Amino acid sequence: MLRNLIKGLRQGVVTTRYPAVRTDPPERFRGVPEPRTGCLFSDLPPASVCPTGAITRDGLSGVYTIDLARCIFCGRCADKARGGALRMNREFELSGRLRKDLLIQYSRDAQGRVAEIPLELVDQTTVVDRINTRIYNIFKDSLHLRHLDTGSCNACDWELNALLAPHYDIRRLCIDFVASPRHADGVIVTGCVTRNLELAARRTFEAIAEPRVVIAVGACACSGGVAGTSYASAGGAANILPIDVYIPGCPPRPEAILFGILLAIDRIEQKHHKSTTERSSP
């Protein structure tokens, strides 16, 4: 006992100060695929390059869309073999309140170069939204979440576990994961919602008292991910539950999940998807 105490003291504090202090992810980290500065619109890789259909190209309007909810951050579109018009930046704070907040859209400017269509953030003027905001303010100082695995590959689950570990210690922010939906203020959902879990997922959600928060973690929960929509998969949690915050990633790193949870209770501002961290090498 005493020995362990001394060891612990010697170890010192390992806990991150995120979100107060933000450190950049390592050099090789794969964030958002984004066009290189000044690259030509015609050089953007075709939609077929994406294994999960996160890239779409509207033939009529000429809008090129990257859907972060579908993206598995594999980096295939940014491969050198694909011409190198896209590259992966190091942004990880990607959470959005609406599904459309996760769409990054580009069009062609007069010189034929890629131009980003600015993202319109949620206009919180409607009455419903104002009430919702007030509801989430209730949870601002204390949020207890129930984890709901609806058929994930377990990577997102492990990252939720990591949030409880000493390096992140999510409880320092008055957020915790609880054992029963009856004790929870909301659910944090991982997985694509399999056919075999749909009923259990609905029941877990219904067991939580209102008002309740629903947070979707990872590509599967946000859009179905690699499982897509099939006989076995409902194609994401949004198809059965009302989602308040989407956290893209495959899996999102623990700090990215933390960002999304804080966004759900209005303790942090949603970001535009502009890259904030430049890579040193091209």
Added chain:
Amino acid sequence: MGTRLSAKSIQKLLSGRMGDRAAFLTGPRSQDLTVRLQQKEDLLAAVGALINDLGMGLAIIVATDERREADGDFKVRYIFEPASPLKGPLADLFVTLRVSLDPGNPRVPSITSLVPAANWHEREMRDMLGIDPEGHPDPRSLVLHDGWPPGLYPLRKDFDPKMRPEKLSAVEFPHLMIEGEGVMEIPVGPIHAGIIEPGHFRFSSVGETVLHLDARLFYAHRGLEKRAEGLPLDEAFYLAERLCGACSVANALAFSEAVEQIAGVTVPPRAQCLRTLALELERLYNHVGDIGAICAGVGYHWGTSAGARLKEELQRENERLTGNRFLRGMVFPGGVRYDFTAQQMAAVSTITATLGKQLEELMTSFSYNSSVMDRMDCTGTLSAQIAKDLGVTGVTARASGIDRDARRDHPHAGYAMPGAVLPQVVTKSSGDVQSRVKVRVAEAFESIRLLQLLAKKLPPGPFFLPLPEVLPPWRIGLSAVESPRGASIHWLRTDGNGCVDRYHVRSASYANWPAVPYAALNAIIPDFPLVNKSFELCYACCDR
């Protein structure tokens, strides 16, 4: 069996028994044997010869719908590997028994009563392809749960992958229960109290003692094998890498090796060694995390925190090396995506050396704590006989005295290179929680040793070899990779366009899950989480 098995000796034995009712071919790999049985009635005799006379064990059963091909039938391939003697090393060999079934009425004799390990495989092919294993002792569905329309089989080629059938009303699943005075029924799951994957456990207990456990899985069945069909291999790769988070590298590697076999490509030595590095890094962070989780199971929270801290350090290193904390994006068909610089190799050396010291410290406090050790001793025992019958793999098998490790027995990645350093396979004989923990700890140190050796001398040269644009049609690739949970076996067949025709995975967890209820027998209910954690199985790559 004193001598090592070879395709030749097996062919000799089987042709003696079957005569001209069996045709012998080489494949899928050059050292393997495929036996085409003309009559499915010969199956039991052939399986009996492999199991009883040659001491082989079941690796995987793959059923395919080939009604649209020349043969116009369903086929089932029963793949066996050497499993005996209990002491390795064993020959790297797979024997495939292939039977052809009537397309209108696919039935095949069940081999489950002869090979208990075939139980789930046969139930799965009944659910997914409508192939009836005649005489199977368990008529219940496995993969498709309540309310699935009868007569609809997702892995048949005429099943539309986009189809989402209505859920029919259904009676409650008939769990296997014990009835009697004082017997309690305790349902747990599928949604559990902790942050864990979904599965349902139905206990029959008297007082605190577990009399019987019926585990129902496949809640996380995402239909990934169906989804892979028709995809080009480089796209199907992303499904393989995402079968499971904890075994991302192992599954990515097993798929890649199957693809490379089909393409007839040998990846460069540097890529092989980098793949081994990734595999060992994956094993290490998982084993270290699992040791921490065991501490949670016995209520030793200092150990839980220490384990979680060490795991996090390793996952951060993973992110620095490959851009992903689960090492995703590293292995790819044809080689690896990232090269490691000398500086990065040095960092791996330093970090693993420090980790080794810290893990040793953790294990010291662990073993000094008698309440921790007592909880694990003689808890959740899995006998060698049951382990052998069910064909369990990995840490679970080795803790029950079975000397099997795919790194040595089916060499892959850098282990297959001439002069490669092979892992020292650690076994224990008692098969309880403590043995599984001890094996895991020994393997973590072994991974550190291997990583340090690999980091010192990495062969120079390229780390990626582009595969041909179009892959050969109608070829089969078969690979086995030792994941942190045990051997993960992947079977892949290309269609006429060189895309995926059928992809089937027997993950280590798939082989090991049926053993958990046996280990839980006679344990007390509060010890079940500990027993379960000592197996540390994934639901995701089992359910797919």
